[in-house]
Amino acid sequence: MLLYAEGDFFQVIEGHPDTVEELFKKISADERHGKVTVIIREPIAQRSFADWTMGYADLSAEEAESAIGVNDFFSKGNSLGDLTEGRAKKLLSAFKQGRWRSQIHGKKSPSATPARRESTSKPDAPAFSYAFQPIVNASTGNIFSYEALVRGPNNEPAGEVLGKLTGSDQYKFDEHSRTLAIEMAAKLGIDTRLNLNMMPRSIEFSSTALTSVVETAKEVGIEPNRIVLEILENEIINNVDRFREEVESYRIHGINFAIDDFGAGYAGLNLLADFQPDIIKLDMALVRGIESNGPRQAIVRGLTRTCMDLGIDIIAEGIETQDEFLWLRNEGVELFQGLLLAGPAFEQLAVSFSLPEQ
Numbered sequence: 001m002l003l004y005a006e007g008d009f010f011q012v013i014e015g016h017p018d019t020v021e022e023l024f025k026k027i028s029a030d031e032r033h034g035k036v037t038v039i040i041r042e043p044i045a046q047r048s049f050a051d052w053t054m055g056y057a058d059l060s061a062e063e064a065e066s067a068i069g070v071n072d073f074f075s076k077g078n079s080l081g082d083l084t085e086g087r088a089k090k091l092l093s094a095f096k097q098g099r100w101r102s103q104i105h106g107k108k109s110p111s112a113t114p115a116r117r118e119s120t121s122k123p124d125a126p127a128f129s130y131a132f133q134p135i136v137n138a139s140t141g142n143i144f145s146y147e148a149l150v151r152g153p154n155n156e157p158a159g160e161v162l163g164k165l166t167g168s169d170q171y172k173f174d175e176h177s178r179t180l181a182i183e184m185a186a187k188l189g190i191d192t193r194l195n196l197n198m199m200p201r202s203i204e205f206s207s208t209a210l211t212s213v214v215e216t217a218k219e220v221g222i223e224p225n226r227i228v229l230e231i232l233e234n235e236i237i238n239n240v241d242r243f244r245e246e247v248e249s250y251r252i253h254g255i256n257f258a259i260d261d262f263g264a265g266y267a268g269l270n271l272l273a274d275f276q277p278d279i280i281k282l283d284m285a286l287v288r289g290i291e292s293n294g295p296r297q298a299i300v301r302g303l304t305r306t307c308m309d310l311g312i313d314i315i316a317e318g319i320e321t322q323d324e325f326l327w328l329r330n331e332g333v334e335l336f337q338g339l340l341l342a343g344p345a346f347e348q349l350a351v352s353f354s355l356p357e358q
Contacts, residue, residue, distance in 0.1 A: 128151065131346045132147065136336050136355060144193060179216045181194070182222060197230050228256040232259075259277045263282060282303070282315070282317065287318060300331065304331055308332070324340075340354065
């Protein structure tokens with residue numbers, strides 16, 4: 001558990017969940033502590049805060065003296081003396097602004113190690129393949145991730161494949177298709193993140209819905225912290241508690257979670273607080289023509305600020321015009337996906353994209 005006492009310090013509490021909760025109650029009841037805020041209530045040994053990962057600071061007496069009031073959260077145990085003035089200021093600024101990151105870098109935890117994959121029958125599904133569409137970081141000019149999109153064997157639209165599935169076969173296909181996407185991406189030499197779509201109810205139909213992702217990624221040499229599972233906002237609303245319980249242990253291994261089409265449902269802000277995804281993808285209806293739509297602008301501005309405070313990355317998807325791109329870019333959005341930059345490439349990882357001048 002990570003706590004923040006306003007105007008004072010960050011506090012990490014480690015141990016068995018029941019012990020941590022009991023200690024938290026004592027801290028909250030202590031009159032010496034005021035305005036204690038719970039930032040994260042889950043394993044955080046490998047969480048990242050802005051560009052910095054929590055670690056033990058190796059400070060000399062002089063360094064400690066110069067860092068009075070500063071918490072010892074330094075990347076990989078680097079000492080303050082190893083940081084340039086600019087990077088040190090960036091570190092301090094990240095904490096003073098209350099910015100924290102929710103990305104978890106994989107580290108094995110005995111209590112969360114997934115069981116070996118059970119043998120499950122593959123669905124009687126039509127032949128299918130994948131197209132990969134890049135998600136571009138406009139700040140760096142690099143590809144941030146590729147989203148794997150289901151296609152027919154000859155690049156037919158996803159609807160022609162998914163429309164032939166009914167009942168539980170949908171969930172069997174959901175799991176099977178992700179493993180194939182991971183294997184295909186590895187063969188294509190992916191060196192970025194990989195975004196995969198997931199039906200939350202798959203967890204109810206298969207105990208290996210998540211373990212298969214972790215294990216397949218490791219088998220083909222892709223670090224789990226490069227995997228992003230996308231869940232539609234409308235699909236997760238009725239399963240938040242169950243889904244959160246199921247995915248929490250897999251976050252320790254590095255798996256990232258994103259809410260897709262954010263803003264299309266009715267419980268978006270509650271999901272941000274309860275589920276705390278790593279990424280949200282703005283619903284295309286929100287970004288379409290946003291440069292001239294005041295209400296949409298107000299909504300996206302609010303989401304941008306909220307996500308900054310929560311350490312959640314935003315992807316603007318479905319970008320089709322330069323005006324949409326420039327408005328969102330000016331509001332601080334960095335990650336973009338859409339035909340303006342690059343379309344999906346069938347069974348390929350497109351390395352070229354068109355980034356508008358900023």
